[in-house]
Amino acid sequence: MSIGRFFKEEIADPLGADFHIGLDESEFHRISNVIYPKEEFGDQIKEFTKSLGKYRISGKVAMKTFMNPTPDDESAWENWWRSAEVPAANGHGNARSVAMIQGLISNGGEMNGVKLLKQETIDLIFDEQSHGPDLVLLMPLRFGIGYGLPNEEFPFLPQDGKVCFWGGWGGSLIVNDVDNGLTVSYMMNKMMQTVVGDTRGLGILEAAYDSIK
Helix, strand or coil: CCHHHHHHHHHHHHHCCCCECCCCHHHHHHCCCCECCCCCHHHHHHHHHHHHHHHCCCCHHHHHHHCCCCCCCCHHHCHHHHHCCCCCCCCECCHHHHHHHHHHHHCCCEECCEECCCHHHHHHCCCCCEEEECCCCCCEEEECCCCEECCCCCCCCCCCCCEEEEECCCCCEEEEECCCCEEEEECCCECCCCCCCCHHHHHHHHHHHHHCC
16 A cells, blocks of 8 residues: 555545645646745755854755755646655645644544544654754754654744644644644745745744633
């Protein structure tokens, strides 16, 4: 069974989540093409590496990661990309479907009456694996299992308790706060030159936290 079929049959369909890893051709007409930043990706990386002096680390790993090969802006518009099953890069969905799936973490492993995760599995996320300069993203990061954990670089997140997050190239953001039973998802098609979220998602996140104070 391919990863896309497994995800559909075991996760997306039971939850009623409109998210796909490997999109069927019948759904192509629903896609809103991503709009890439005007800056060349190589220029983005050059700007990104200006922060290296602060952390005294080499940019070689980052360059190899992001430039091998250099992303083709229009690849995501092609049918072969839409049909491919690349879990780390080409899932197709929207903020609602991402929040529904990720909400399993902040809701005790259950969504829409469907139980998919045990609490002890969720607890594993917060088992710290590393804490220090990341050689790809060129900033101090703290990782649990499968997610980033809050550190001083992300002051807008609660620094204690069970909070995990991640962001994507262009500005997407997901935050799961187990203690508050809160999941915040931001997905966009107009990308900004960032690889770990942006101010648009941050504004929504701050509003969500303000609402539960």
